[in-house]
Structure formats: structure tokens, C-alpha cells
Amino acid sequence: MEKMQKKIIVVDDSIVYLTALRNLLKSFYEVYPADSAEVMFSTMEKFIPDLVLLDVEMPKMNGFEAITYMKESPRYKDIPVVFLTSRNDEDSASKGLELGAADYITKPFFGSLLLRRVKNILLIEQQKRDLQISQSTIRDLREQLENQGVK
Numbered sequence: 633m634e635k636m637q638k639k640i641i642v643v644d645d646s647i648v649y650l651t652a653l654r655n656l657l658k659s660f661y662e663v664y665p666a667d668s669a670e671v672m673f674s675t676m677e678k679f680i681p682d683l684v685l686l687d688v689e690m691p692k693m694n695g696f697e698a699i700t701y702m703k704e705s706p707r708y709k710d711i712p713v714v715f716l717t718s719r720n721d722e723d724s725a726s727k728g729l730e731l732g733a734a735d736y737i738t739k740p741f742f743g744s745l746l747l748r749r750v751k752n753i754l755l756i757e758q759q760k761r762d763l764q765i766s767q768s769t770i771r772d773l774r775e776q777l778e779n780q781g782v783k
Contacts, residue, residue: 637662638682638754643672643698644716645690649739653685653716656743657750669693673701681711682754686733688717688724696731703732712757714750716741 642653643666650665657663664681666672668690675681684702688695695715702708712734717724720738728736734753737746 639664639679640683640685640750641666641672641675641681642685642716643667643669643690643695644685644687646687649687649716656747660747661750669695669698672698676708676711680707682757683750684711684713685716685750686713688715688719688728696727699728699731699733712753714753716746 637660639662640657641664642650642657644650644653645667647667650667654663654665661682664675666675669686670693672684672686686695686698693701695717699713699715702711702713713732714735714737715725715728715733716737716739717728718739719725725736725738734756735749737749
């Protein structure tokens with residue numbers, strides 16, 4: 633059985649960064665570019681991505697507003713978000729992480745380092761899902777044994 637590629641939505645109002653990120657990631661992941669948070673949410677109505685790379689400074693809805701909405705939504709709250717932004721001040725990075733981002737990467741970025749960080753975050757998320765499945769299986773087995781009178 634062929635392993636499905638992870639899906640990443642890249643959100644940036646700069647066509648230059650959207651193109652660069654798509655070209656960098658497309659050999660390893662399914663990449664869905666979005667030039668605004670609105671397009672990102674429209675795309676997420678069709679499928680839930682494995683990761684969102686999100687710019688902070690965008691018109692209409694900025695990245696901080698977008699992640700706040702995501703983390704408040706039962707449908708989107710578990711999607712890992714990485715901020716990828718030109719804002720390189722400590723306050724912005726702290727705010728992004730406090731709002732629930734998995735990472736905060738500043739532009740310009742090194743492609744090889746970005747790929748490694750994306751890979752690590754996706755691995756952590758997969759391990760979290762695997763652990764949740766294992767815990768659920770253990771709970772189910774425990775209930776079965778208790779219902780059979782085994783303690």
C-alpha cells in the first residue's frame with residue numbers, strides 16, 4: 633500500500649514566497665498555496681491539512697487572527713500551525729507561540745532547515761496521534777476485561 637503524502641497549506645500574500653515554498657515542499661508533500669486566510673479556510677472546508685505554514689502580515693485577516701479562530705474551532709484546533717513571517721521581533725514570536733503555533737520561523741529562511749523543521753513537526757504530530765490510538769485501545773481492553781470480571 634502506497635503511503636499518502638502529507639498535505640500542507642501555505643498561506644502568504646506574497647506570490648514570491650508562495651512559489652518558493654511550493655517549489656521547496658512539493659517533492660515531499662502535497663502543497664496547497666493560499667494567498668489569504670480566507671482562501672486557507674475555504675481550502676480547509678474540502679480537507680483537513682496535516683500542517684499550515686502561515687504568514688503573520690496579511691490584509692483582511694492576519695495570521696494571529698487566523699490562528700486564534702483555528703484554535704477556537706473544534707474542526708481546526710488540532711491542525712499544527714507554523715508561522716513563517718518577516719516579523720523577527722521577540723514579542724511577535726512569543727505571541728505566535730502563545731496563540732498555539734508549533735513553531736515560528738522568520739523570513740528569509742534556509743530551505744534545508746525549513747524542511748527539517750516541517751518534517752520534525754509532522755513526526756511529532758504523528759506520534760501524538762499514535763499515542764492517542766494506543767491509549768484508546770488500552771482503555772477499550774481494560775473495559776472489556778472489567779466487563780468479563782477480570783481485574
